[in-house]
Amino acid sequence: MVSHHPSVNLALHLTLHESLRFINLLDGIFLTPSEACYYNRQASLRLRAAPRAASCRTTKEVSLVDLSLSPAEAAFQQEFSTWLKANLPESQRAASLQGLSEEEGLKARRDWERTLGAGGWLGVSWPKEYGGRGATAMEQVIYLEELLAAGAPNAVDALGRGLVGPTIIDLGSDEQKQRFLPSLADGTAIGTLALLEDSDLLGPDGIALTGAEEGGGYRLTGAKRFVHDAGVATLFIVPFRAGGDIVFAVVQSSTEGVGSRSHHTMDETKRMGDLTLDNVLVTPDDVLAGAGDGASALARLLDLAAVAVTAEMIGAMDRAREITTQYAKDRIQFGAPIGKYQGVKHPLAEMYVDVETSRSLLYYAAWCVQEKPQDLPLATARAKAYASEAFTRIGIDGVQLHGAIGFTAEYDIQLYLKRSKWALPAFGDAEFHYERVASLGGY
Amino acid sequence: MDFKLTPDEEAFRDEVRAFAKENLSPEARKSPGFLANWLKKVREKRWVGFNWPEAYGGGGGGIMEQVILKEEMAKAGAPPLGLCLMGLQWVGPAIIEYGTEEQKQKFLPDILDSKYQWCTGYSEPGFGSDLASLQCKAVRDGDEYVINGQKIWTSIASWSKWMILLTRTDFNTADKHDGITCLLVEMDSPGIEVRPIKNMAGGSLFAEVFFENVRVPVENLLGDEGKGWAVTVSALAHERSGISEVAGLVRQLEKTVELAKHTRHNGRRASEQPSIRRRLAKADTIIEGMRLNGQRFLTKQLKGEPLSSETSINKLHRAFLAIEFGDLALEMLGNASQYLGSEDTSGVDQNLWPNGVLDWPTVVIGGGTPNIQRNIIAERILGLPKD
Ligand SMILES: Cc1cc2nc3c(=O)[nH]c(=O)nc-3n(C[C@H](O)[C@H](O)[C@H](O)COP(=O)(O)OP(=O)(O)OC[C@H]3O[C@@H](n4cnc5c(N)ncnc54)[C@H](O)[C@@H]3O)c2cc1C
Numbered sequence: 142m143v144s145h146h147p148s149v150n151l152a153l154h155l156t157l158h159e160s161l162r163f164i165n166l167l168d169g170i171f172l173t174p175s176e177a178c179y180y181n182r183q184a185s186l187r188l189r190a191a192p193r194a195a196s197c198r199t200t201k202e203v204s205l206v207d208l209s210l211s212p213a214e215a216a217f218q219q220e221f222s223t224w225l226k227a228n229l230p231e232s233q234r235a236a237s238l239q240g241l242s243e244e245e246g247l248k249a250r251r252d253w254e255r256t257l258g259a260g261g262w263l264g265v266s267w268p269k270e271y272g273g274r275g276a277t278a279m280e281q282v283i284y285l286e287e288l289l290a291a292g293a294p295n296a297v298d299a300l301g302r303g304l305v306g307p308t309i310i311d312l313g314s315d316e317q318k319q320r321f322l323p324s325l326a327d328g329t330a331i332g333t334l335a336l337l338e339d340s341d342l343l344g345p346d347g348i349a350l351t352g353a354e355e356g357g358g359y360r361l362t363g364a365k366r367f368v369h370d371a372g373v374a375t376l377f378i379v380p381f382r383a384g385g386d387i388v389f390a391v392v393q394s395s396t397e398g399v400g401s402r403s404h405h406t407m408d409e410t411k412r413m414g415d416l417t418l419d420n421v422l423v424t425p426d427d428v429l430a431g432a433g434d435g436a437s438a439l440a441r442l443l444d445l446a447a448v449a450v451t452a453e454m455i456g457a458m459d460r461a462r463e464i465t466t467q468y469a470k471d472r473i474q475f476g477a478p479i480g481k482y483q484g485v486k487h488p489l490a491e492m493y494v495d496v497e498t499s500r501s502l503l504y505y506a507a508w509c510v511q512e513k514p515q516d517l518p519l520a521t522a523r524a525k526a527y528a529s530e531a532f533t534r535i536g537i538d539g540v541q542l543h544g545a546i547g548f549t550a551e552y553d554i555q556l557y558l559k560r561s562k563w564a565l566p567a568f569g570d571a572e573f574h575y576e577r578v579a580s581l582g583g584y
Numbered sequence: 585m586d587f588k589l590t591p592d593e594e595a596f597r598d599e600v601r602a603f604a605k606e607n608l609s610p611e612a613r614k615s616p617g618f619l620a621n622w623l624k625k626v627r628e629k630r631w632v633g634f635n636w637p638e639a640y641g642g643g644g645g646g647i648m649e650q651v652i653l654k655e656e657m658a659k660a661g662a663p664p665l666g667l668c669l670m671g672l673q674w675v676g677p678a679i680i681e682y683g684t685e686e687q688k689q690k691f692l693p694d695i696l697d698s699k700y701q702w703c704t705g706y707s708e709p710g711f712g713s714d715l716a717s718l719q720c721k722a723v724r725d726g727d728e729y730v731i732n733g734q735k736i737w738t739s740i741a742s743w744s745k746w747m748i749l750l751t752r753t754d755f756n757t758a759d760k761h762d763g764i765t766c767l768l769v770e771m772d773s774p775g776i777e778v779r780p781i782k783n784m785a786g787g788s789l790f791a792e793v794f795f796e797n798v799r800v801p802v803e804n805l806l807g808d809e810g811k812g813w814a815v816t817v818s819a820l821a822h823e824r825s826g827i828s829e830v831a832g833l834v835r836q837l838e839k840t841v842e843l844a845k846h847t848r849h850n851g852r853r854a855s856e857q858p859s860i861r862r863r864l865a866k867a868d869t870i871i872e873g874m875r876l877n878g879q880r881f882l883t884k885q886l887k888g889e890p891l892s893s894e895t896s897i898n899k900l901h902r903a904f905l906a907i908e909f910g911d912l913a914l915e916m917l918g919n920a921s922q923y924l925g926s927e928d929t930s931g932v933d934q935n936l937w938p939n940g941v942l943d944w945p946t947v948v949i950g951g952g953t954p955n956i957q958r959n960i961i962a963e964r965i966l967g968l969p970k971d
Binding site for chain 2: 491
C-alpha cells in the first residue's frame, strides 16, 4: 500500500496502541444514525477498535439467533389474537373484575376459563396427548403476551396451568399424569406453585419445610407463603426438604390437614395467600419422583416461572405504553395534544425503548428454554431484572402522564401500575436477578 | 426461531476466524509493520468495503457475511479493516449511490486503500441538531461553485485531504430540506482555513473550518443541486445491527469488571460491593439487550423489511453506557481517579480511565443527541405530533 498523504502516514507511524485509540475516538463520533441529521444512513461499516487491556477474559461466544417470529409462530400469534378479539367479552376483561369478592372473581375467571377451554386455548404448552397444543416456549410467550395485551383475566395465569401441568409432565410418572392432568386441563382443578416460605427467599435456601419420612411417604407440617391463588387452588406443587435434597409433592386441598388462606392484594386480579400444612400425609404416589436432583429441578422451575412472569410483564408494559401513547394523542392542553410536549413524548419514547429491549431479552430466554438450557439462568436473570425496573417506571409514568384521570378506578392504566407492583417481586426482583447476573458472570 | 448459518456462511466464518488467528497473534501484533501489513492483507481479501460493488474494488458481499465478518473481527480484537473511517462509513456509500462514474473511479479505490482521510462538514455554529437549516452558502459561477461560510465540530479536519460538505444553494425554499447541495471539497483549496478546537479531554480532533470564496469544480457536485439532503439520508443496504459494536462493549464491560476485582473501594474490593455489582450487571444486561435488539433488526433487514428508527433504541443505550462505564470506573477508583496518567497501582491500565471518563460526549452528542433520538422514536415510531 502506497500512501502519499500525511494523515495516513501519521496513522501508520503512530504506535498501534495510539492509532487504535485514534480510530476508537473517531469511531465513537459516528456511532448510530439519527435520522434528523446526517448520521441517517452511516451506521454501517462500523469498525471497532481492539481492546486496550490485554488482561481481560476472552469474549464469550455469542450465538446469532433469529429473534423474529417464524411463520408458524406468527400464525400462532395471529390465530390467538383473532380468537381473543372475538371471544373476550368486555364483562370478562380484567378491568371489569375489580371490586368483586374472591368468589365472584373466581366465578368470572371460571367462565373465562371455560371459554378458553372451549376454544382449545387451555394448557397450550402441554403435549397434545394431554389435551394441549404442544406449543413451544416461544409460543407460550406469545400466548401470555397476547392474553395480557388483550386485558384478559388470569384464570389461566402463568403460574397455574402454565407451570403446574408442565411440572407434572416433566417430573411425574405416567400414573400421576393420568391422575392430575385431565382435571387441570379441563379447568375442574386449579393448580398452583407453593414454593416460598416466611423468608420470601427463592431457591433451596428458602425451603425450610421438612418432610418426616413415613411408610415411603412423608408427613408435612409447616406453611408456604405468597402462594398465587392459594384461596381457590385445589392442587399445590410443594417442594420440601428430605434426605438432604429437595423433594416435590403434589398436595391436594382436599387432603386432611391442608388449609389455605387468601389475602387481599394490591393487584386484585393477582390473589396470593398461605398454604398451611398440619401433619399432612404425602403418600409415595404424590411424590414427583422424576425430579432426580431436586435442587436443579427447583432452579429450572424458578427460571421457567420467571420467564413466564416476564412474558406477562411485557404484554402488560406494552399495553400500558400503548394506552398512554393514545391518551397523549387525544388529550389536549395548551391548545395541542400533550404528546407534542417533550416532557410527555420523551418518557413515552423511553417506554418504547424499554419494552423492546425487555422483549429482546425475553425472547432469547424463551429460546434458551428448549434450545440452550445452559444459558437459561443468565438469560432469565437479565430479562427479569431489566423488565422489573422498566415496568416499575412504566407503571408510574403511565399513570402520571394521564393526570388525575389516571388515578381513577375507571381508567385502565392504574391496573398496569398495580400489575407492575405485583410483578416486581414475583420470582425475583431486579436486585435479586442483577445479583444473579453478577455471580453468573463471575464477578 | 433459530437461524442456522448456511454451509457457505459457516465456511466464511471459519475462514475469517482462521485468518484472524493467523494474523493477530501476540507476536504478529508486536511486529513493526503490523498495522500496514494487516491493512494490506484484509484489502487483498476484499474485506474492506465488504458490500461495495466489486467494480470499484469492493467485496460485493451480502448482509449476513458482513455481520459475520464484523462480529468475528470484533471478537478477535482486530484493528479496523481500513483507516479511512468516514470514507468507509458514509462518504463511500454516498458516492456509490449518488456519484458519477468519474467520482466512483476517482474516490472509491482510495478510500478502500486508506490513502487519505475524509472529513464531514455538516454542523455549523448555528445549526447542529437542526442541521437542515444550515446556511453555508454555495453559488454557481460557470463551472464552479463558490463557497462562503463556516462549519464547526469537523472531526479530523486538519488531517483530511477531502471533505464531504453540505451547503445551501437556494435560500428561498418552502421546506428547509430543499436547496441543500452536497459538494466534495479538497481541503487544500485556497480560501479554506482550519482552526482546531481543543476539547475538555485535552484532544483536538475537531475543528472549525472557514470558507472564503472557495472554488469547487462542478464535477465535485454529489447528487443533484438542491437535493443534498437526500444524499445525507440515502439508505444503502447496510448492515445496521450494531453487532460488532456490541462486541466492543462486551470488552469494555470485561475491563470494568477486571477493574472492580482489582480495586479497593471504601475498604473492600469494589467487586464485592452490592451497588457496584448491580451497576455492572445492569451494564451487562443492557449490552445483551443491544445485541438481541440488533439481531431483531438484522432479521428484519434480512427479510427485506426497511429498517429505520429502531436503531435509535440502541443509540440511547449506547449513550447511557458511555457515561456509565466512565463514572463507574471513577467511583471505584476514588481519589486516585483524579490523577491523569498516575502510577498504575491496580494492575489494570488505570490511567486510561480518567481520559475515558471525559470522552463520552463523542458518543453521546456526536451522533445525534439522546433528545433527538427520543424525538425520532416518539414521532416516527409512536406517531406523536412533532413539536
Ligand atoms: C466529538 C464530536 C465530533 C463531531 N464531529 C462532527 C463532524 O465530524 N462533522 C459534523 O458535521 N459534526 C460533528 N459533530 C457535531 C454534532 O453532530 C453536533 O454536536 C450534534 O448534532 C448536536 O448539535 P449541537 O452541538 O449544535 O447541539 P444543539 O443542537 O445546539 O443541542 C444542544 C442541546 O439541545 C438539545 N436539543 C436540540 N434540539 C432539540 C430538540 N428539538 N428537542 C430537544 N432537545 C433538543 C440537544 O439534545 C442538546 O442537548 C461532532 C460533535 C462532537 C461532540
